[in-house]
Amino acid sequence: MVKKKNSEVIVIEKADDMPPMPASMGSMRHNKTASWRSIRPIILEEKCKRCMICWKFCPEPAIFPTDPPAIDYEYCKGCGICIEECPFDAIVSEKEGK
Amino acid sequence: MKKVLTGNFAAAYGATAAKVDVVSAYPITPQTTIVEILSEIVADGLLDADFIKVESEHSAMAACIGAQAVGARTFTATSAQGLALMHEMLHWAARGRLPIVMANVNRAMAPGWSIWADVTDSVAQRDTGWMQVYCENNQEVFDTILMSYKVGEYEDVLLPTLVNLDAFFLSHTSQVVDLYDEKTIDAFLPEYNPKIKLDVKDPRSFGALTSPEHYYEFSYKMQIAQENARSRIKEVSAEFEKRFGRKYDLIEAYRCEDAETVLVDYGTIAGTAKDAVDRMRDRGERVGALKIRYLRPFPVKEVCRILNSARQVGVIDRAISFGHEGPFFTEVKAAMYGSQIPIWGFLAGLGGRDVSIADIESVVTHMKQNEPSNIIWIGVKK
Ligand code: SF4
Ligand code: SF4
Numbered sequence: 001m002v003k004k005k006n007s008e009v010i011v012i013e014k015a016d017d018m019p020p021m022p023a024s025m026g027s028m029r030h031n032k033t034a035s036w037r038s039i040r041p042i043i044l045e046e047k048c049k050r051c052m053i054c055w056k057f058c059p060e061p062a063i064f065p066t067d068p069p070a071i072d073y074e075y076c077k078g079c080g081i082c083i084e085e086c087p088f089d090a091i092v093s094e095k096e097g098k
Numbered sequence: 099m100k101k102v103l104t105g106n107f108a109a110a111y112g113a114t115a116a117k118v119d120v121v122s123a124y125p126i127t128p129q130t131t132i133v134e135i136l137s138e139i140v141a142d143g144l145l146d147a148d149f150i151k152v153e154s155e156h157s158a159m160a161a162c163i164g165a166q167a168v169g170a171r172t173f174t175a176t177s178a179q180g181l182a183l184m185h186e187m188l189h190w191a192a193r194g195r196l197p198i199v200m201a202n203v204n205r206a207m208a209p210g211w212s213i214w215a216d217v218t219d220s221v222a223q224r225d226t227g228w229m230q231v232y233c234e235n236n237q238e239v240f241d242t243i244l245m246s247y248k249v250g251e252y253e254d255v256l257l258p259t260l261v262n263l264d265a266f267f268l269s270h271t272s273q274v275v276d277l278y279d280e281k282t283i284d285a286f287l288p289e290y291n292p293k294i295k296l297d298v299k300d301p302r303s304f305g306a307l308t309s310p311e312h313y314y315e316f317s318y319k320m321q322i323a324q325e326n327a328r329s330r331i332k333e334v335s336a337e338f339e340k341r342f343g344r345k346y347d348l349i350e351a352y353r354c355e356d357a358e359t360v361l362v363d364y365g366t367i368a369g370t371a372k373d374a375v376d377r378m379r380d381r382g383e384r385v386g387a388l389k390i391r392y393l394r395p396f397p398v399k400e401v402c403r404i405l406n407s408a409r410q411v412g413v414i415d416r417a418i419s420f421g422h423e424g425p426f427f428t429e430v431k432a433a434m435y436g437s438q439i440p441i442w443g444f445l446a447g448l449g450g451r452d453v454s455i456a457d458i459e460s461v462v463t464h465m466k467q468n469e470p471s472n473i474i475w476i477g478v479k480k
Contacts, residue, residue, distance in 0.1 A: 012312070014315075015315040015318050015319055018312065018315055018316070018319065019294050020195040020256050020294070020319055020323065021193065021194050021195040021196075021256075021294070021304065021305070021316070022193070022194075022304070022305055022306065022308045022312070022313075022316055023294055023302045023303070023304045023305075024302045024303045024304075024306060025302075026301075026302065027301035027302065027303075028301070028303050031303075031306075
Protein backbone atom coordinates (compact mmCIF):
# COMPACT_ATOMS: atom_id res chain seq x y z
CA MET A 1 0.00 0.00 0.00
CA VAL A 2 1.47 3.32 -1.04
CA LYS A 3 1.28 5.87 1.71
CA LYS A 4 2.95 9.19 1.15
CA LYS A 5 3.23 11.27 4.22
CA ASN A 6 3.31 14.85 3.18
CA SER A 7 3.44 16.93 6.35
CA GLU A 8 1.23 14.33 8.10
CA VAL A 9 -1.47 14.43 5.41
CA ILE A 10 -1.80 11.06 3.68
CA VAL A 11 -1.92 11.45 -0.08
CA ILE A 12 -3.48 8.60 -2.07
CA GLU A 13 -2.93 8.68 -5.79
CA LYS A 14 -4.60 5.57 -7.22
CA ALA A 15 -7.83 3.65 -6.72
CA ASP A 16 -5.74 0.52 -6.00
CA ASP A 17 -4.16 2.21 -3.01
CA MET A 18 -7.50 3.19 -1.53
CA PRO A 19 -9.42 0.97 0.88
CA PRO A 20 -12.64 -0.52 -0.59
CA MET A 21 -14.86 1.81 1.44
CA PRO A 22 -14.44 5.48 2.30
CA ALA A 23 -12.48 4.78 5.48
CA SER A 24 -9.62 6.95 6.61
CA MET A 25 -6.18 5.42 6.17
CA GLY A 26 -5.34 6.21 9.76
CA SER A 27 -6.98 7.80 12.74
CA MET A 28 -8.55 11.25 12.54
CA ARG A 29 -5.26 12.57 13.92
CA HIS A 30 -4.49 13.45 10.32
CA ASN A 31 -7.62 15.49 9.92
CA LYS A 32 -6.64 18.78 11.48
CA THR A 33 -10.03 20.35 12.03
CA ALA A 34 -8.50 23.55 13.38
CA SER A 35 -8.37 24.95 9.86
CA TRP A 36 -12.12 25.64 10.04
CA ARG A 37 -11.92 27.69 13.25
CA SER A 38 -13.17 31.26 13.21
CA ILE A 39 -13.27 31.75 16.98
CA ARG A 40 -10.69 30.64 19.52
CA PRO A 41 -11.84 29.48 23.00
CA ILE A 42 -9.54 30.58 25.79
CA ILE A 43 -9.68 29.10 29.30
CA LEU A 44 -9.25 31.66 32.08
CA GLU A 45 -7.15 29.80 34.64
CA GLU A 46 -8.17 31.95 37.62
CA LYS A 47 -11.90 31.45 36.96
CA CYS A 48 -11.69 27.73 36.09
CA LYS A 49 -12.88 25.30 38.83
CA ARG A 50 -11.46 22.18 37.10
CA CYS A 51 -14.90 20.59 36.89
CA MET A 52 -14.00 19.13 33.44
CA ILE A 53 -17.42 19.76 32.01
CA CYS A 54 -15.76 21.37 28.98
CA TRP A 55 -13.71 18.20 28.46
CA LYS A 56 -16.89 16.09 28.51
CA PHE A 57 -18.72 18.27 26.04
CA CYS A 58 -16.00 18.99 23.46
CA PRO A 59 -17.09 16.96 20.42
CA GLU A 60 -13.66 16.73 18.77
CA PRO A 61 -12.32 15.99 21.45
CA ALA A 62 -9.80 18.82 21.63
CA ILE A 63 -9.65 19.42 25.37
CA PHE A 64 -7.21 17.55 27.60
CA PRO A 65 -8.33 16.99 31.21
CA THR A 66 -5.20 18.52 32.68
CA ASP A 67 -4.91 21.02 35.52
CA PRO A 68 -6.18 23.40 34.23
CA PRO A 69 -7.74 21.81 31.11
CA ALA A 70 -5.80 22.53 27.95
CA ILE A 71 -7.18 23.10 24.47
CA ASP A 72 -5.45 21.50 21.50
CA TYR A 73 -5.55 24.28 18.93
CA GLU A 74 -4.58 21.91 16.09
CA TYR A 75 -7.98 20.20 16.39
CA CYS A 76 -10.28 22.69 18.15
CA LYS A 77 -12.75 23.66 15.42
CA GLY A 78 -14.12 26.63 17.31
CA CYS A 79 -17.66 25.33 17.72
CA GLY A 80 -18.02 27.16 21.03
CA ILE A 81 -19.72 24.30 22.85
CA CYS A 82 -17.20 24.47 25.69
CA ILE A 83 -17.88 28.20 26.08
CA GLU A 84 -21.62 27.54 26.23
CA GLU A 85 -21.30 24.63 28.68
CA CYS A 86 -18.76 26.00 31.17
CA PRO A 87 -20.88 26.75 34.28
CA PHE A 88 -18.38 29.31 35.56
CA ASP A 89 -17.93 31.45 32.44
CA ALA A 90 -14.30 30.46 32.54
CA ILE A 91 -13.96 30.15 28.78
CA VAL A 92 -14.05 33.21 26.58
CA SER A 93 -13.85 33.51 22.84
CA GLU A 94 -11.55 35.52 20.73
CA LYS A 95 -11.95 36.12 17.02
CA GLU A 96 -9.43 34.07 15.05
CA GLY A 97 -6.90 35.90 12.89
CA LYS A 98 -7.27 39.14 14.81
CA MET B 99 -32.00 -33.26 7.73
CA LYS B 100 -35.06 -32.62 5.62
CA LYS B 101 -37.96 -30.56 6.91
CA VAL B 102 -41.21 -29.22 5.53
CA LEU B 103 -40.83 -25.47 5.78
CA THR B 104 -42.39 -22.25 4.57
CA GLY B 105 -40.10 -19.77 2.81
CA ASN B 106 -40.00 -17.65 5.95
CA PHE B 107 -38.73 -20.61 7.99
CA ALA B 108 -36.22 -21.46 5.24
CA ALA B 109 -34.86 -17.88 5.41
CA ALA B 110 -34.65 -17.90 9.20
CA TYR B 111 -32.96 -21.32 9.19
CA GLY B 112 -30.56 -20.09 6.50
CA ALA B 113 -29.44 -17.22 8.73
CA THR B 114 -29.16 -19.64 11.66
CA ALA B 115 -27.06 -22.07 9.64
CA ALA B 116 -24.81 -19.14 8.64
CA LYS B 117 -24.30 -18.53 12.38
CA VAL B 118 -25.00 -14.82 12.19
CA ASP B 119 -23.80 -12.79 15.16
CA VAL B 120 -26.42 -10.07 15.05
CA VAL B 121 -30.02 -9.90 13.88
CA SER B 122 -31.74 -6.56 13.95
CA ALA B 123 -35.35 -6.03 13.02
CA TYR B 124 -38.46 -3.98 13.34
CA PRO B 125 -41.23 -6.45 14.19
CA ILE B 126 -44.43 -4.77 12.92
CA THR B 127 -46.08 -5.04 9.46
CA PRO B 128 -44.76 -5.30 6.77
CA GLN B 129 -42.35 -7.54 8.70
CA THR B 130 -42.77 -11.28 8.16
CA THR B 131 -42.37 -14.25 10.48
CA ILE B 132 -38.70 -14.54 9.40
CA VAL B 133 -37.47 -12.38 12.26
CA GLU B 134 -40.10 -13.74 14.64
CA ILE B 135 -38.70 -17.24 14.07
CA LEU B 136 -35.17 -15.91 14.51
CA SER B 137 -36.07 -14.17 17.76
CA GLU B 138 -37.32 -17.51 19.10
CA ILE B 139 -34.21 -19.33 17.90
CA VAL B 140 -32.02 -16.74 19.65
CA ALA B 141 -34.19 -16.75 22.81
CA ASP B 142 -34.01 -20.56 22.94
CA GLY B 143 -30.23 -20.35 22.86
CA LEU B 144 -30.00 -22.26 19.58
CA LEU B 145 -28.14 -19.40 17.92
CA ASP B 146 -25.49 -17.40 19.72
CA ALA B 147 -26.54 -14.02 18.37
CA ASP B 148 -27.68 -10.63 19.61
CA PHE B 149 -31.21 -9.77 18.58
CA ILE B 150 -31.57 -5.99 18.40
CA LYS B 151 -35.13 -4.72 18.44
CA VAL B 152 -35.41 -1.32 16.85
CA GLU B 153 -38.07 1.28 16.10
CA SER B 154 -38.04 1.17 12.29
CA GLU B 155 -36.57 -0.60 9.28
CA HIS B 156 -34.25 2.37 8.78
CA SER B 157 -32.84 1.67 12.25
CA ALA B 158 -32.79 -2.09 11.64
CA MET B 159 -30.44 -1.60 8.71
CA ALA B 160 -28.44 1.02 10.64
CA ALA B 161 -27.92 -1.48 13.47
CA CYS B 162 -26.79 -4.15 11.00
CA ILE B 163 -24.37 -1.65 9.45
CA GLY B 164 -22.84 -0.79 12.83
CA ALA B 165 -22.52 -4.43 13.84
CA GLN B 166 -21.15 -5.55 10.48
CA ALA B 167 -18.60 -2.70 10.59
CA VAL B 168 -16.98 -4.13 13.73
CA GLY B 169 -16.72 -7.53 12.05
CA ALA B 170 -19.98 -9.25 13.02
CA ARG B 171 -21.99 -11.26 10.52
CA THR B 172 -25.45 -9.75 10.41
CA PHE B 173 -28.88 -10.56 9.04
CA THR B 174 -32.22 -8.86 8.80
CA ALA B 175 -35.43 -9.31 6.87
CA THR B 176 -38.04 -6.99 5.54
CA SER B 177 -40.67 -6.51 2.88
CA ALA B 178 -42.22 -3.84 0.63
CA GLN B 179 -42.72 -0.54 2.52
CA GLY B 180 -40.17 -1.67 5.10
CA LEU B 181 -37.52 -2.06 2.40
CA ALA B 182 -38.46 1.36 1.05
CA LEU B 183 -37.90 2.90 4.48
CA MET B 184 -34.43 1.32 4.55
CA HIS B 185 -33.48 2.91 1.25
CA GLU B 186 -30.98 5.46 2.57
CA MET B 187 -29.27 2.87 4.76
CA LEU B 188 -29.00 0.42 1.84
CA HIS B 189 -26.60 2.88 0.21
CA TRP B 190 -24.62 3.15 3.46
CA ALA B 191 -24.31 -0.64 3.67
CA ALA B 192 -23.22 -1.12 0.07
CA ARG B 193 -20.83 1.82 -0.24
CA GLY B 194 -19.55 0.95 3.23
CA ARG B 195 -18.73 -2.44 1.66
CA LEU B 196 -20.48 -4.43 4.37
CA PRO B 197 -21.55 -7.92 3.21
CA ILE B 198 -24.85 -7.96 5.11
CA VAL B 199 -27.43 -10.47 3.90
CA MET B 200 -31.10 -9.52 4.03
CA ALA B 201 -34.14 -11.55 3.10
CA ASN B 202 -36.84 -9.53 1.37
CA VAL B 203 -40.29 -10.97 0.95
CA ASN B 204 -41.35 -9.45 -2.36
CA ARG B 205 -44.64 -7.70 -1.68
CA ALA B 206 -46.51 -5.10 -3.68
CA MET B 207 -46.08 -1.46 -2.69
CA ALA B 208 -49.00 0.40 -1.14
CA PRO B 209 -51.44 1.93 -1.75
CA GLY B 210 -53.55 -0.20 -2.01
CA TRP B 211 -52.11 -1.92 0.97
CA SER B 212 -50.97 -5.37 -0.12
CA ILE B 213 -49.25 -8.39 1.31
CA TRP B 214 -49.04 -10.22 -2.02
CA ALA B 215 -46.21 -10.83 -4.48
CA ASP B 216 -44.74 -8.12 -6.71
CA VAL B 217 -41.08 -7.20 -7.16
CA THR B 218 -41.48 -3.41 -7.33
CA ASP B 219 -40.08 -3.14 -3.78
CA SER B 220 -36.72 -4.73 -4.58
CA VAL B 221 -36.39 -3.42 -8.13
CA ALA B 222 -36.73 0.09 -6.69
CA GLN B 223 -33.48 -0.62 -4.75
CA ARG B 224 -31.60 -1.67 -7.87
CA ASP B 225 -28.99 1.11 -7.82
CA THR B 226 -28.05 0.97 -4.14
CA GLY B 227 -25.07 -1.29 -4.90
CA TRP B 228 -26.59 -4.43 -3.32
CA MET B 229 -26.45 -7.75 -5.10
CA GLN B 230 -29.96 -9.07 -5.67
CA VAL B 231 -31.09 -12.68 -6.04
CA TYR B 232 -34.60 -13.90 -6.87
CA CYS B 233 -35.52 -17.35 -5.57
CA GLU B 234 -37.82 -19.91 -7.12
CA ASN B 235 -38.40 -22.21 -4.14
CA ASN B 236 -37.75 -22.51 -0.41
CA GLN B 237 -34.68 -24.70 -0.80
CA GLU B 238 -33.19 -21.99 -2.98
CA VAL B 239 -33.94 -19.41 -0.27
CA PHE B 240 -32.02 -21.44 2.32
CA ASP B 241 -29.14 -22.22 -0.03
CA THR B 242 -28.90 -18.66 -1.36
CA ILE B 243 -28.54 -17.16 2.10
CA LEU B 244 -25.55 -19.42 2.77
CA MET B 245 -24.00 -18.72 -0.64
CA SER B 246 -24.61 -14.97 -0.35
CA TYR B 247 -22.52 -14.66 2.81
CA LYS B 248 -19.71 -16.55 1.14
CA VAL B 249 -19.82 -14.49 -2.08
CA GLY B 250 -20.22 -11.16 -0.30
CA GLU B 251 -17.43 -11.75 2.20
CA TYR B 252 -14.68 -12.25 -0.40
CA GLU B 253 -12.16 -9.45 -0.09
CA ASP B 254 -12.54 -8.59 -3.77
CA VAL B 255 -16.34 -8.36 -3.42
CA LEU B 256 -17.40 -7.04 0.03
CA LEU B 257 -20.97 -6.30 -0.98
CA PRO B 258 -24.34 -6.91 0.69
CA THR B 259 -26.97 -9.20 -0.82
CA LEU B 260 -30.73 -8.95 -0.96
CA VAL B 261 -32.27 -12.43 -1.14
CA ASN B 262 -35.76 -12.10 -2.59
CA LEU B 263 -38.64 -14.52 -2.15
CA ASP B 264 -42.16 -14.03 -3.46
CA ALA B 265 -44.81 -13.28 -0.87
CA PHE B 266 -47.14 -16.20 -0.08
CA PHE B 267 -46.02 -18.31 -3.05
CA LEU B 268 -42.84 -18.92 -1.04
CA SER B 269 -43.11 -17.05 2.25
CA HIS B 270 -46.23 -18.91 3.37
CA THR B 271 -46.08 -22.08 1.28
CA SER B 272 -44.54 -25.21 2.75
CA GLN B 273 -42.03 -27.23 0.78
CA VAL B 274 -39.38 -29.80 1.60
CA VAL B 275 -36.08 -28.15 2.50
CA ASP B 276 -32.83 -29.99 3.15
CA LEU B 277 -31.07 -28.23 6.03
CA TYR B 278 -27.85 -30.27 6.18
CA ASP B 279 -25.72 -30.74 9.23
CA GLU B 280 -23.71 -28.08 10.96
CA LYS B 281 -20.33 -29.57 10.01
CA THR B 282 -21.02 -29.56 6.27
CA ILE B 283 -22.23 -25.98 6.41
CA ASP B 284 -19.33 -24.76 8.57
CA ALA B 285 -16.87 -26.34 6.15
CA PHE B 286 -18.51 -24.42 3.33
CA LEU B 287 -18.87 -21.08 5.11
CA PRO B 288 -15.85 -19.99 7.13
CA GLU B 289 -15.98 -17.28 9.78
CA TYR B 290 -16.29 -13.67 8.69
CA ASN B 291 -13.05 -11.86 9.33
CA PRO B 292 -12.79 -8.55 7.47
CA LYS B 293 -9.40 -6.87 7.19
CA ILE B 294 -10.72 -3.35 7.61
CA LYS B 295 -13.17 -2.86 10.45
CA LEU B 296 -14.05 -0.56 13.31
CA ASP B 297 -11.35 -1.38 15.80
CA VAL B 298 -10.07 0.70 18.70
CA LYS B 299 -6.60 -0.74 18.14
CA ASP B 300 -6.57 0.50 14.56
CA PRO B 301 -8.55 3.74 14.68
CA ARG B 302 -10.18 4.92 11.47
CA SER B 303 -13.15 6.98 10.56
CA PHE B 304 -15.75 5.42 8.23
CA GLY B 305 -17.92 7.15 5.67
CA ALA B 306 -16.58 10.62 6.40
CA LEU B 307 -16.62 13.54 3.97
CA THR B 308 -15.20 12.35 0.64
CA SER B 309 -14.20 14.99 -1.88
CA PRO B 310 -14.48 14.61 -5.68
CA GLU B 311 -10.79 13.74 -5.43
CA HIS B 312 -11.71 10.28 -4.10
CA TYR B 313 -15.49 9.69 -4.45
CA TYR B 314 -15.14 8.82 -8.14
CA GLU B 315 -12.58 6.09 -7.36
CA PHE B 316 -14.81 4.61 -4.65
CA SER B 317 -17.60 4.30 -7.23
CA TYR B 318 -15.14 2.71 -9.66
CA LYS B 319 -14.17 0.21 -6.98
CA MET B 320 -17.85 -0.62 -6.31
CA GLN B 321 -18.30 -1.52 -9.97
CA ILE B 322 -15.14 -3.67 -9.98
CA ALA B 323 -16.52 -5.46 -6.90
CA GLN B 324 -19.83 -6.17 -8.68
CA GLU B 325 -17.89 -7.52 -11.64
CA ASN B 326 -15.74 -9.68 -9.37
CA ALA B 327 -18.94 -10.95 -7.79
CA ARG B 328 -20.02 -12.45 -11.13
CA SER B 329 -17.09 -14.87 -11.12
CA ARG B 330 -17.29 -15.42 -7.35
CA ILE B 331 -20.96 -16.40 -7.68
CA LYS B 332 -20.02 -19.00 -10.30
CA GLU B 333 -17.15 -20.27 -8.14
CA VAL B 334 -19.23 -20.47 -4.97
CA SER B 335 -22.11 -22.13 -6.84
CA ALA B 336 -19.72 -24.78 -8.17
CA GLU B 337 -18.37 -25.43 -4.68
CA PHE B 338 -21.92 -25.54 -3.32
CA GLU B 339 -22.89 -28.12 -5.91
CA LYS B 340 -19.92 -30.29 -4.95
CA ARG B 341 -20.75 -30.18 -1.26
CA PHE B 342 -24.55 -30.11 -1.33
CA GLY B 343 -25.46 -31.51 -4.73
CA ARG B 344 -27.62 -28.64 -5.95
CA LYS B 345 -26.67 -26.54 -8.93
CA TYR B 346 -26.99 -22.77 -9.03
CA ASP B 347 -25.62 -20.02 -11.23
CA LEU B 348 -26.39 -16.45 -12.24
CA ILE B 349 -29.11 -17.87 -14.49
CA GLU B 350 -30.86 -21.20 -14.99
CA ALA B 351 -31.69 -22.31 -18.50
CA TYR B 352 -34.49 -24.88 -18.71
CA ARG B 353 -34.84 -26.85 -21.97
CA CYS B 354 -33.31 -23.93 -23.90
CA GLU B 355 -30.77 -25.89 -26.03
CA ASP B 356 -32.90 -26.23 -29.15
CA ALA B 357 -35.65 -23.80 -28.16
CA GLU B 358 -37.06 -21.46 -30.78
CA THR B 359 -38.99 -19.50 -28.18
CA VAL B 360 -37.35 -18.66 -24.88
CA LEU B 361 -39.33 -17.19 -22.00
CA VAL B 362 -37.32 -15.11 -19.55
CA ASP B 363 -38.61 -15.09 -15.96
CA TYR B 364 -37.58 -14.94 -12.32
CA GLY B 365 -38.89 -15.81 -8.86
CA THR B 366 -41.78 -18.24 -8.53
CA ILE B 367 -43.03 -17.59 -12.07
CA ALA B 368 -39.92 -19.50 -13.16
CA GLY B 369 -41.27 -22.65 -11.53
CA THR B 370 -44.63 -22.36 -13.27
CA ALA B 371 -42.89 -21.60 -16.55
CA LYS B 372 -40.99 -24.90 -16.35
CA ASP B 373 -44.29 -26.78 -16.14
CA ALA B 374 -45.67 -24.73 -19.02
CA VAL B 375 -42.55 -25.50 -21.06
CA ASP B 376 -42.98 -29.23 -20.39
CA ARG B 377 -46.58 -29.11 -21.56
CA MET B 378 -45.72 -27.21 -24.72
CA ARG B 379 -42.77 -29.53 -25.38
CA ASP B 380 -45.19 -32.48 -25.10
CA ARG B 381 -47.17 -30.86 -27.90
CA GLY B 382 -44.00 -30.59 -29.96
CA GLU B 383 -43.41 -26.87 -29.48
CA ARG B 384 -39.76 -25.90 -29.09
CA VAL B 385 -40.02 -23.68 -26.03
CA GLY B 386 -37.54 -23.11 -23.21
CA ALA B 387 -37.39 -20.96 -20.09
CA LEU B 388 -34.54 -18.82 -18.81
CA LYS B 389 -34.65 -17.95 -15.14
CA ILE B 390 -32.66 -14.89 -14.11
CA ARG B 391 -31.40 -15.30 -10.54
CA TYR B 392 -29.33 -12.15 -10.24
CA LEU B 393 -30.65 -8.69 -11.05
CA ARG B 394 -27.33 -7.34 -9.79
CA PRO B 395 -24.72 -8.13 -10.91
CA PHE B 396 -26.78 -8.57 -14.07
CA PRO B 397 -25.60 -11.65 -16.00
CA VAL B 398 -25.27 -9.93 -19.39
CA LYS B 399 -23.01 -12.52 -21.04
CA GLU B 400 -24.89 -15.52 -19.68
CA VAL B 401 -28.26 -14.16 -20.77
CA CYS B 402 -26.96 -13.38 -24.27
CA ARG B 403 -25.34 -16.80 -24.61
CA ILE B 404 -28.73 -18.48 -24.10
CA LEU B 405 -30.91 -15.99 -25.95
CA ASN B 406 -28.67 -15.63 -29.01
CA SER B 407 -29.65 -19.09 -30.22
CA ALA B 408 -33.39 -18.41 -29.86
CA ARG B 409 -35.67 -17.16 -32.63
CA GLN B 410 -37.87 -15.13 -30.33
CA VAL B 411 -37.79 -14.07 -26.71
CA GLY B 412 -40.56 -13.14 -24.26
CA VAL B 413 -39.82 -11.57 -20.89
CA ILE B 414 -42.39 -11.94 -18.08
CA ASP B 415 -42.23 -9.25 -15.38
CA ARG B 416 -44.05 -9.15 -12.05
CA ALA B 417 -43.58 -5.36 -11.81
CA ILE B 418 -43.69 -2.32 -14.04
CA SER B 419 -41.53 0.78 -14.16
CA PHE B 420 -44.41 3.22 -14.65
CA GLY B 421 -43.95 5.30 -17.75
CA HIS B 422 -41.70 2.69 -19.32
CA GLU B 423 -42.06 -1.12 -19.19
CA GLY B 424 -41.25 -4.23 -17.15
CA PRO B 425 -37.90 -3.77 -15.34
CA PHE B 426 -36.32 -7.10 -16.28
CA PHE B 427 -37.51 -6.59 -19.85
CA THR B 428 -35.46 -3.37 -19.98
CA GLU B 429 -32.41 -5.24 -18.66
CA VAL B 430 -32.74 -8.11 -21.13
CA LYS B 431 -33.23 -5.76 -24.08
CA ALA B 432 -30.16 -3.74 -23.07
CA ALA B 433 -28.12 -6.94 -22.74
CA MET B 434 -29.30 -8.02 -26.23
CA TYR B 435 -28.56 -4.64 -27.82
CA GLY B 436 -27.49 -5.09 -31.44
CA SER B 437 -29.19 -8.46 -31.82
CA GLN B 438 -31.95 -8.89 -34.41
CA ILE B 439 -33.90 -11.36 -32.26
CA PRO B 440 -37.40 -9.98 -31.55
CA ILE B 441 -38.26 -9.50 -27.85
CA TRP B 442 -41.72 -9.13 -26.30
CA GLY B 443 -42.36 -7.57 -22.89
CA PHE B 444 -45.13 -9.20 -20.82
CA LEU B 445 -46.56 -8.14 -17.46
CA ALA B 446 -48.19 -10.72 -15.23
CA GLY B 447 -49.13 -11.32 -11.62
CA LEU B 448 -48.68 -7.77 -10.31
CA GLY B 449 -49.86 -7.47 -6.72
CA GLY B 450 -49.89 -11.25 -6.28
CA ARG B 451 -52.40 -12.18 -9.01
CA ASP B 452 -51.92 -15.86 -9.85
CA VAL B 453 -49.83 -16.61 -12.93
CA SER B 454 -51.02 -19.99 -14.17
CA ILE B 455 -49.53 -22.45 -16.62
CA ALA B 456 -52.30 -21.38 -19.03
CA ASP B 457 -51.18 -17.73 -18.66
CA ILE B 458 -47.65 -18.69 -19.63
CA GLU B 459 -48.91 -20.72 -22.58
CA SER B 460 -50.92 -17.66 -23.64
CA VAL B 461 -47.65 -15.68 -23.74
CA VAL B 462 -46.29 -18.04 -26.37
CA THR B 463 -49.57 -17.97 -28.31
CA HIS B 464 -49.46 -14.16 -28.24
CA MET B 465 -45.92 -14.18 -29.65
CA LYS B 466 -47.04 -16.41 -32.53
CA GLN B 467 -49.91 -14.13 -33.47
CA ASN B 468 -48.56 -10.62 -32.85
CA GLU B 469 -45.67 -8.33 -33.72
CA PRO B 470 -43.22 -7.67 -30.86
CA SER B 471 -44.28 -5.00 -28.39
CA ASN B 472 -43.02 -3.74 -25.06
CA ILE B 473 -46.06 -3.87 -22.81
CA ILE B 474 -48.51 -6.75 -23.00
CA TRP B 475 -50.72 -7.08 -19.91
CA ILE B 476 -51.52 -10.77 -19.36
CA GLY B 477 -55.02 -11.17 -17.92
CA VAL B 478 -55.74 -7.51 -17.22
CA LYS B 479 -59.49 -6.81 -16.99
CA LYS B 480 -59.72 -4.05 -19.58
S1 SF4 C 1 -14.59 25.31 20.74
FE1 SF4 C 1 -15.51 23.32 20.36
S2 SF4 C 1 -13.83 22.11 19.53
FE2 SF4 C 1 -12.90 23.89 20.49
S3 SF4 C 1 -12.39 23.20 22.51
FE3 SF4 C 1 -14.39 24.16 22.62
S4 SF4 C 1 -15.83 22.48 22.40
FE4 SF4 C 1 -13.84 21.72 21.71
S1 SF4 D 1 -16.02 23.77 32.30
FE1 SF4 D 1 -15.15 25.72 32.83
S2 SF4 D 1 -14.69 25.54 34.99
FE2 SF4 D 1 -15.06 23.47 34.24
S3 SF4 D 1 -13.02 22.74 33.76
FE3 SF4 D 1 -13.85 23.60 31.88
S4 SF4 D 1 -13.14 25.70 31.90
FE4 SF4 D 1 -12.85 24.93 33.92
